Amino acid sequence: MSDQPILFSLNIATLCIILFSTHQLVLRARSRQVYWPLALCLMSIGMVICMPSVQRLLPQFQVTSLILSLPALLLIAPCLWLFTKGLTSHIPWQLKPKDGKHLAPAAFGCLIALVALCLPVQYLNAILVTEELSAVEQAPSLVRNTLYGLLICAFLSVLGWVLQSTWYAYKIVVRLRVYRAQLQDVFASTEQKELRWLNWLLIVVGGVWMFTAFNLVLDNLFSPIHFDARLYALMIFMVIYSLALWGLRQKPGFAELYAASPPADSNSIELKSISGGSDNAEQKYQRSALSATQATKIAEKIELAMKSDHLYLDAALSLPKLAAHIHTSQNYISQTLNETLGMRFFDYVNQYRVSAAKAQLRDTDSTILEVAMAVGFNSKSAFYAAFKKHAKITPSQYKKQYQPAK
Numbered sequence: 001m002s003d004q005p006i007l008f009s010l011n012i013a014t015l016c017i018i019l020f021s022t023h024q025l026v027l028r029a030r031s032r033q034v035y036w037p038l039a040l041c042l043m044s045i046g047m048v049i050c051m052p053s054v055q056r057l058l059p060q061f062q063v064t065s066l067i068l069s070l071p072a073l074l075l076i077a078p079c080l081w082l083f084t085k086g087l088t089s090h091i092p093w094q095l096k097p098k099d100g101k102h103l104a105p106a107a108f109g110c111l112i113a114l115v116a117l118c119l120p121v122q123y124l125n126a127i128l129v130t131e132e133l134s135a136v137e138q139a140p141s142l143v144r145n146t147l148y149g150l151l152i153c154a155f156l157s158v159l160g161w162v163l164q165s166t167w168y169a170y171k172i173v174v175r176l177r178v179y180r181a182q183l184q185d186v187f188a189s190t191e192q193k194e195l196r197w198l199n200w201l202l203i204v205v206g207g208v209w210m211f212t213a214f215n216l217v218l219d220n221l222f223s224p225i226h227f228d229a230r231l232y233a234l235m236i237f238m239v240i241y242s243l244a245l246w247g248l249r250q251k252p253g254f255a256e257l258y259a260a261s262p263p264a265d266s267n268s269i270e271l272k273s274i275s276g277g278s279d280n281a282e283q284k285y286q287r288s289a290l291s292a293t294q295a296t297k298i299a300e301k302i303e304l305a306m307k308s309d310h311l312y313l314d315a316a317l318s319l320p321k322l323a324a325h326i327h328t329s330q331n332y333i334s335q336t337l338n339e340t341l342g343m344r345f346f347d348y349v350n351q352y353r354v355s356a357a358k359a360q361l362r363d364t365d366s367t368i369l370e371v372a373m374a375v376g377f378n379s380k381s382a383f384y385a386a387f388k389k390h391a392k393i394t395p396s397q398y399k400k401q402y403q404p405a406k
Contacts, residue, residue, distance in 0.1 A: 004052075010233040011052040014240050018046040021244035028248075034086030034093045038247045041079035042240070047072035049236055066128045067116045070154055071109030073161055077168040078102035080205075083247070084172045087195060088179040090254050105157070105164060112153050115146070123147060169206050172198070183253060184346030185334060188317040188353075189378045193253040197246045204239055256318055290332050298336040301326040302348075312352040313376045319345055350386040353377060357387060361395060362402040368395045 025039035047069055054065045082102060086093030116124060123143060126135035136147055176195055183190040252258075290298075305311045305326055314321065322345075323330040337345055356375040360366055366374070372383035372395075387395045 006230050007052050007233050010237050014237045018042045037079040037082035044072040044075040063124045067113045071106045074106040074109045077165045081168045087252050092258050184344045186319045188349035191382045295336045295340045299340050306352045312349045315376050315378050354387050354390040361399045
């Protein structure tokens with residue numbers, strides 16, 4: 001077929017990206033374990049998609065490759081979930097025994113693969129490569145029944161993979177939504193930590209998964225949907241390229257907290273409680289030793305840091321930085337912001353930034369982008385969102401009110 005060289009080239013390019021990225025991730029995983037799940041995820045995808053290259057370069061391993069693709073398929077979604085969990089964790093992520101439950105389906109797939117590899121090659125080749133099922137009827141009774149049993153288990157595993165992928169996609173979406181809310185309790189600028197790329201990637205991967213799953217089911221029950229294989233190969237290439245690129249670039253969102261010194265007072269709340277919002281503040285801080293008098297004094301110190309020291313101008317301002325500046329526990333600052341001042345750290349800092357921006361928009365000829373950068377924002381879009389939230393109008397509208405056209 002004329003498209004075979006293109007398919008082979010795309011497959012080789014995709015596998016090269018997987019090999020290079022996996023190597024880099026393994027090196028990074030020595031110091032930060034969060035990269036192990038992504039490395040395993042990429043290797044699993046490589047095992048699932050490598051057939052075009054195996055057929056051309058190593059045809060004798062086609063059967064082995066197809067058999068091993070089942071446990072690899074069942075590893076992809078759990079590994080992506082564990083990677084997401086690690087990126088959004090408040091403490092350095094490490095694989096724990098309880099995480100083993102996520103690998104149970106892949107372990108079942110490994111058991112199926114192990115049994116299959118013990119069977120005569122000619123029958124496996126007839127089923128998986130040449131699709132000559134009549135050859136199986138000539139096999140000894142024990143081998144024939146085992147083959148049929150494995151086929152049923154493999155089909156059920158593929159159906160399970162559909163449900164598994166849907167469940168983990170849902171868990172990732174929920175995790176990211178909670179994580180973005182948590183960021184606002186710790187950072188004054190969050191746009192570079194929000195993992196938006198993972199959402200878009202999940203949408204694309206979800207589309208590919210749904211189509212592949214639907215086609216696999218049709219292939220086993222009726223007949224598969226025929227489509228341009230080159231388009232599918234190109235889509236996989238782009239997904240892998242994006243996952244590898246952003247995965248290598250991405251650091252855990254709360255990495256700044258990892259090196260932060262622990263709270264000075266032994267009765268302070270756990271660091272993870274910072275992640276909540278003001279809705280459940282009473283429950284979050286019920287074990288805290290912070291008194292109302294102390295909270296008032298901390299609130300005064302926070303306001304002094306903003307009004308006199310103009311700490312809000314620091315585009316990289318975070319809760320640990322503020323805690324170090326006013327020599328106060330991070331947990332106590334978080335509790336004061338939520339209970340006494342009634343605001344998240346993110347909103348509290350941005351109200352000062354917006355206030356300073358209003359003055360510049362009124363009194364200077366600076367562009368909106370220049371004003372945004374001057375008052376501590378990292379991007380024009382973040383400035384627009386914060387300004388509209390606090391001022392109820394856009395920066396452009398505000399500027400026009402005070403600087404009408406001459």
